[in-house]
Amino acid sequence: MSQTDEFKEIAKVLAQMYAKPDAEPFREPVEWKALGLFDYPQVIKRPMDLGHIKRNLEKNKYSTVHEVAADIKLVWKNCMTYNADGSDFYKLAKKLSNSFEARFAKIAKDGGGDDTANGGNSTSNAANSSEPTLEEKRTFVKGLYKISKEELGKVITELDTKCPAALSKNNAEDEIEINVDNITPLVFHEVKGFVASCSGGSGGNGDGKKKKAPSSSSSSATGGPKAKKART
Structure with a gap:
């Protein structure tokens, strides 16, 4: 798919999401003054809304579709951070x-697709888009x-950029929780590979400080493991 086609596709996705009744609260900037949310500017450092993204896209202000996606993800992240x-x-x-x-995946x-056509990487692409197993999730958590x-x-x-729904901030304890179940398959396999390469020869924390041990849920298919790690 060419870059032009990618922009057409993400513009289509954005338009469809913008039109959803559920998306109404995200179409324009949060009116924090009118709503009495006076701590909003302190909590949310970079406000974002779908209308702003739509206008920027129409004015060709984005260089890549990943920049568009990052702003769209920021809309959801801001909401989940504040609420x-x-x-x-x-x-x-x-x-x-x-x-x-x-849809963005x-x-x-x-x-x-060009790499697949020229290099025959369809098997690798299929593997990276497959739903991770419970054992893979547990191994990933141990690696963290x-x-x-x-x-x-x-x-x-990486998760903050590509899959913000997987992160939950606990301001009271000053930590970030990684919910493995919320990581999309493509992103999971990316970060899993990075963690595996790092944890293979590393047995310590690197900074001499104790980290909270990650906790795993039961072995049920729906209850994936979570990892609680100190904010960096």
Whole structure:
């Protein structure tokens, strides 16, 4: 898929998401003054809304579709950062985030189609888009516990950019929780490979500070493991 086609596809996805009734709260900037949310500017450092993204896209202000996607993801991330986990707005943002991630994954995958045609990487692409097993999730969580603070920071940055729905901030305890179940398959396999390469020869934390041990859920297929790690 050419870059022009990628922009057409993501513009289509954005238009469809913008038109969803559920997306109404995300179409324009949060009117925090009118709503009495006076701490909003302190919590949300870079506000973003779908209308702003739509206008920027129409004015050709983005260089790549990944820049568009990053801004769309920021809309959901901001909402989930400001609103409590489990609240109506949090759940709505998470739902829209998951919907967008699934649709953008297809655009990103199709965007690499030239490599598949020329190099025969279809098997690799299929593997990277497959749903991770519970054992893979558990191995990933164990790997998070072994890597250094700096390496963990890279994982969090990657998730923050590509899959913000997988991160939950606990401001009270000053930590970030990684919910493995919320990581899309493509992103999971990317960060899993990075963690595996880092944890293979690393047995310490790298900074001499204790990290909270990751906790795993039961072995049920729906209850994936979570990892709680100190904020970097």
